[in-house]
Amino acid sequence: MTVPSAAPTGPVEIVGTGLVGTSIALACRRAGVEVLLTDVSSEHVRTASGLGAGRPRVAADRPQLVVVAVPPDRLGEEIVSALTAGDAVVTDVGSIKSQPLAHVLTAVDEHEAARYVGSHPMAGSERSGPLAASASLFDGRPWAVVPHAAAAPSATALVRGLAELCGAVPLELEAAEHDRAVARTSHLPHLAAVLVAGRLAGVPPRDLALSGQGVRDVTRIAGSDPSLWEQIVTANAPAVLEVLGEVREQLDVLIAAVDAGERTALHDVLARGVRGTQAIPGKHGAPTRPMVSVFVAVPDHPGELARLFADAGASEVNIEDVRIDHDPGREVGQVELLVDEGRSQHLLDTLESRGWLTHR
Known part of the structure; x- marks a missing residue:
């Protein structure tokens, strides 16, 4: 109660x-x-x-x-x-x-x-x-x-x-229920980010120049204090080991599928990932809604982000999330605006009418 x-x-x-x-x-x-x-x-x-x-x-x-x-x-x-x-x-x-x-x-x-x-x-x-x-x-x-x-x-x-x-x-x-939940939703994601980020250490700068927003998104939380996470993981070892074992089983399936060229098995692993993202609660805990990314090229100098957000606000389309990806080869960044699928075209039309270069 x-x-x-x-x-x-x-x-x-x-x-x-x-x-x-x-x-x-x-x-x-x-x-x-x-x-x-x-x-x-x-x-x-x-x-x-x-x-x-x-x-x-x-x-x-x-x-x-x-x-x-x-x-x-x-x-x-x-x-x-x-x-x-x-x-x-x-x-x-x-x-x-x-x-x-x-x-x-x-x-x-x-x-x-x-x-x-x-x-x-x-x-x-x-x-x-x-x-x-x-x-x-x-x-x-x-x-x-x-x-x-x-x-x-x-x-x-x-x-x-x-x-x-x-x-x-x-x-x-309850305490045990909490620890199982955070092992799956917090501790495992952190360890997965650490493993991906660890593969970048010592990589030649020329290879890292190909980094996109995806690798930044996946590895961001890996930058947290290692001594703190050492304590967290060891304190919750039973629950963490359980989910790591599940991931190891899926990794073995993935390796076998790639090695054998088994596209059906590979598709199953990839599709399971999609279902997992759809299971994450949306805003205010509500079910997730279909979202679309609208990409906008933004000159990399002061005031441009403010102008973009003002123009996006004028469209009266609610922006659910924002990500910024900097292109190392150009004086321009790419801003990703995540919006409701049914409102994306209106946002595109509004921004393009105000001189922004966009795509979806």
Whole structure:
């Protein structure tokens, strides 16, 4: 049963002022909630404070809610420390839920454990640190709320309220269910990007000159902090191994199909990929709609993107996504505008009437 949310009134303490922790702090401040900042790095606390994310915690402070936003290896000990230090509700925003929960349940008594509810906002960036933070990082994003059997309903309600206060959409899951889901939707995509990007290291520059937007799209998230991902993957090893095994089976099928020239088998693998992309929820969680890419050649100098977006806005066609591909051989970039299939021709006509070179 889903517990009604209860918005935090504060103070909210953020333990760990990196990207996610500082973004939560900024979102809380946006809502007028007092925020206390704690971090092993005094420089991070100074930076986050300077951004308006809150103030350093002092001994006399009594937070209503503690949000632990530290790397996976430190989650369990920091959650336990927060639970035993006072009477606040404690949540964490780590990407693994089973391992820290097991640590907590063996380290504290049942009354303290009742104040702990894990959570995980599904938002982030390949960038890190407080300077990468944003109050809008979680707007419209799913936020897993992961209570355990002994969690107090009021604690669950408060953590749901935090997610909503930050602009996110809370989704309640069990710890094991969460870890299986993120292995498939987050950890596997990251590892796949890493493997593809790793094949580019040491490649001659002449070959890399042929890089298109596709390789940038596939490898973008591979630029994230390796030490952080080392912790994430090892903490969720059982679920990650399960999906990696599935991929290995499909890779064997793909290799055999290419080696034997079996186009039917190859088509099946490729078509399965198409079905997978169609299964990803669309905007606002709705089913995906048929989309079309409209490509526009944009001169690479100031003001051109602004002019393009103004002209696209004049068409009254909603732009669902934007990608930019820079042509290394010309002083021009290519902007891809993703729009509803039924509105693409109108956008093309409008842009061409205003002098843009376009194609679909």
